[in-house]
Amino acid sequence: MNYEPLLQLFVDKPGEYVSGEVISQELGVSRTAIWKQIRKLEGAGYQFEASRRLGYRLLSIPDQLSVEALSSRLDAQTFGKTLHWFDTVESTQNLARAAAEEGAEEGTLFIAEQQVSGRGRMGRGWVSPRGKGVWMSMVLRPSVPIHFAPQLTLLTAVALCRSLKRLTSLPIGIKWPNDLLIDGKKISGILLESAAEDERLRYVIAGIGISVNLEQLDYPAELLDKATSLRISSGTKWDREDVIADFLKEWEQLYFLYQEQGFGLIITLWEALSVSLGKSVRLVTPQGEMVGVPIGLDDSGAIRIKLADGTIKPVFSAEMGEPL
Amino acid sequence: MNYEPLLQLFVDKPGEYVSGEVISQELGVSRTAIWKQIRKLEGAGYQFEASRRLGYRLLSIPDQLSVEALSSRLDAQTFGKTLHWFDTVESTQNLARAAAEEGAEEGTLFIAEQQVSGRGRMGRGWVSPRGKGVWMSMVLRPSVPIHFAPQLTLLTAVALCRSLKRLTSLPIGIKWPNDLLIDGKKISGILLESAAEDERLRYVIAGIGISVNLEQLDYPAELLDKATSLRISSGTKWDREDVIADFLKEWEQLYFLYQEQGFGLIITLWEALSVSLGKSVRLVTPQGEMVGVPIGLDDSGAIRIKLADGTIKPVFSAEMGEPL
Numbered sequence: 331m332n333y334e335p336l337l338q339l340f341v342d343k344p345g346e347y348v349s350g351e352v353i354s355q356e357l358g359v360s361r362t363a364i365w366k367q368i369r370k371l372e373g374a375g376y377q378f379e380a381s382r383r384l385g386y387r388l389l390s391i392p393d394q395l396s397v398e399a400l401s402s403r404l405d406a407q408t409f410g411k412t413l414h415w416f417d418t419v420e421s422t423q424n425l426a427r428a429a430a431e432e433g434a435e436e437g438t439l440f441i442a443e444q445q446v447s448g449r450g451r452m453g454r455g456w457v458s459p460r461g462k463g464v465w466m467s468m469v470l471r472p473s474v475p476i477h478f479a480p481q482l483t484l485l486t487a488v489a490l491c492r493s494l495k496r497l498t499s500l501p502i503g504i505k506w507p508n509d510l511l512i513d514g515k516k517i518s519g520i521l522l523e524s525a526a527e528d529e530r531l532r533y534v535i536a537g538i539g540i541s542v543n544l545e546q547l548d549y550p551a552e553l554l555d556k557a558t559s560l561r562i563s564s565g566t567k568w569d570r571e572d573v574i575a576d577f578l579k580e581w582e583q584l585y586f587l588y589q590e591q592g593f594g595l596i597i598t599l600w601e602a603l604s605v606s607l608g609k610s611v612r613l614v615t616p617q618g619e620m621v622g623v624p625i626g627l628d629d630s631g632a633i634r635i636k637l638a639d640g641t642i643k644p645v646f647s648a649e650m651g652e653p654l
Numbered sequence: 655m656n657y658e659p660l661l662q663l664f665v666d667k668p669g670e671y672v673s674g675e676v677i678s679q680e681l682g683v684s685r686t687a688i689w690k691q692i693r694k695l696e697g698a699g700y701q702f703e704a705s706r707r708l709g710y711r712l713l714s715i716p717d718q719l720s721v722e723a724l725s726s727r728l729d730a731q732t733f734g735k736t737l738h739w740f741d742t743v744e745s746t747q748n749l750a751r752a753a754a755e756e757g758a759e760e761g762t763l764f765i766a767e768q769q770v771s772g773r774g775r776m777g778r779g780w781v782s783p784r785g786k787g788v789w790m791s792m793v794l795r796p797s798v799p800i801h802f803a804p805q806l807t808l809l810t811a812v813a814l815c816r817s818l819k820r821l822t823s824l825p826i827g828i829k830w831p832n833d834l835l836i837d838g839k840k841i842s843g844i845l846l847e848s849a850a851e852d853e854r855l856r857y858v859i860a861g862i863g864i865s866v867n868l869e870q871l872d873y874p875a876e877l878l879d880k881a882t883s884l885r886i887s888s889g890t891k892w893d894r895e896d897v898i899a900d901f902l903k904e905w906e907q908l909y910f911l912y913q914e915q916g917f918g919l920i921i922t923l924w925e926a927l928s929v930s931l932g933k934s935v936r937l938v939t940p941q942g943e944m945v946g947v948p949i950g951l952d953d954s955g956a957i958r959i960k961l962a963d964g965t966i967k968p969v970f971s972a973e974m975g976e977p978l
Contacts, residue, residue, distance in 0.1 A: 451851060451852065452851070452854075473940040473941075474940075475804070475940075475970035475971035476800060476803050476804060476848065476970075477801055477804065477954060477956070477970050478970075479800050479850060479853075480799070480800060480801065480852070480853045483852050483853065507852065507853070508852070521851065521852065522851075522852055523849070523850065523851055524800065524848070524849070524850040525847070525848070525849055526803060526847065526848040526850070527775060527776070527845065527846075527847050528775065528804070528807050528831065528832070528845065528846050528971075529803070529804045529807065529831070529955075529970055529971045530776075530971055616797040616798075616799075617797075630801060630954070631853075632801070646799035646800075646801050646802075646853055647799035647852075647853045647854055
């Protein structure tokens with residue numbers, strides 16, 4: 331890998347201090363210019379130790395995905411076959427959408443080290459600091475009509491939950507429709523944006539955010555009781571390439587199985603992983619609030635809510651509260 | 655209305671010839687410049703008669719919508735309350751979509767005299783010559799989940815069919831899902847483009863093309879046995895402002911009724927107007943071909959097809975052929 335000249339000086343002497351004088355001579359720049367460059371590298375995730383007497387010492391380089399290594403590990407037919415990696419983007423979702431409008435193929439994947447305007451549901455933001463998570467969006471072109479788009483949301487949650495549980499052995503569950511939780515705290519977000527022409531889906535952009543190696547200090551204070559990461563929950567760092575490769579494989583398998591065999595299998599898997607069933611909750615729907623017990627999914631992907639009077643109502647769209 | 659100076663000379667003397675000499679003197683331009691301007695006006699739909707001896711005579715000015723007149727006739731609460739009129743656009747659909755992404759309100763309407771790249775279904779074109787039809791797109795923000803988007807397509811076809819039948823008394827019927835036909839020939843096109851985030855519809859762009867006053871010569875030869883217009887079918891010209899005002903009123907009423915009371919009423923109205931029911935047809939679906947008899951709509955908006963073995967299959971998305 332080629333580093334910029336300043337960084338190369340440190341990489342060449344791992345763990346050693348390099349004095350300001352040496353740097354000045356080697357690069358022909360002032361002490362102030364060196365200090366500014368160090369600050370810039372720190373902003374990009376490099377960590378230095380500074381000593382007035384000894385100079386600077388490189389402590390750690392940021393975790394960065396290798397596209398080559400990742401590509402060679404993906405044995406997917408379609409998912410991630412075309413892979414676009416970026417250091418910093420506004421939002422991978424916007425990039426993927428623009429590509430889909432231009433005709434990008436199914437499986438085209440956009441991954442970024444950090445997003446400066448990561449997007450969550452309902453116009454909310456998404457915390458996506460550099461090198462600490464999986465921030466990616468993929469183009470899907472499913473051959474199902476628009477009625478079935480919500481099924482893809484549930485399918486994606488199932489695939490992500492299964493792959494993360496297998497990899498980390500953490501107690502991860504799905505909150506309806508597609509949030510992944512550990513002990514009630516969110517570790518990932520899934521956002522599917524659909525574009526349809528009459529009943530025909532033109533494309534779906536699946537945005538996936540996985541909080542892999544975020545630490546407490548990466549979250550704003552008000553999110554600390556709502557969000558966690560694989561690292562916070564397990565106490566160890568995880569290889570993001572493992573996370574991506576495992577998930578894409580699982581996701582692709584379920585996706586093609588679903589298109590061949592229908593939604594039945596996904597219902598079974600989703601219900602087995604769900605933490606939303608059997609407990610009374612409040613639901614805020616566009617038509618108003620209700621309280622009831624979610625008991626499962628129906629064939630269309632709606633959640634079946636058992637009301638106090640015993641009737642069962644399918645709910646397509648709602649904000650689901652905590653168990654009462 | 656203010657015309658450009660050349661046109662004003664003709665408008666001031668209706669039916670009379672204006673000689674090249676007079677025009678030259680009045681406007682201080684050459685004979686060649688006059689000829690070029692006349693050609694330009696002809697391109698914009700004005701018709702002139704030229705006489706070597708007498709000069710030019712204005713025969714007809716193009717049919718042009720008056721935004722003021724139209725707006726004053728619309729008694730809609732929402733539909734068309736904000737109205738953007740254009741002479742020439744690529745496609746009203748693209749304008750409305752861009753506006754929706756920027757936050758345009760429900761009911762914001764884009765109308766053009768002509769579209770140079772009018773869009774139909776499946777990437778097909780749409781013949782939209784100047785001043786001869788209603789070429790428009792409206793922003794909808796329905797409070798229903800994505801499952802129900804196809805119901806809006808059927809609702810729009812019902813509203814358009816009802817309003818055109820009332821206005822023209824022509825025998826107009828609906829071919830599933832949303833084509834309006836007279837004697838098997840298409841007189842309008844409806845294209846609903848949906849943008850959704852998970853199960854939540856962000857917006858729907860409803861594109862409406864109504865072939866009001868097109869003549870045979872406006873169609874390419876290969877469309878003549880498939881397409882007609884109100885004018886061709888009835889032998890008379892129709893006021894486009896009548897067509898628009900009537901339709902918007904009917905459409906808005908059904909739209910709000912549907913959101914209050916559900917899809918049941920729309921099923922009843924659609925089935926009453928349909929020409930697709932009761933006759934054996936071939937359907938090409940993404941999953942393959944089938945032959946069967948459409949017998950009605952189901953609660954989700956799928957068409958129910960009775961197969962040869964008596965089973966009934968809901969079809970969400972297909973190209974439906976002519977009756978066998």
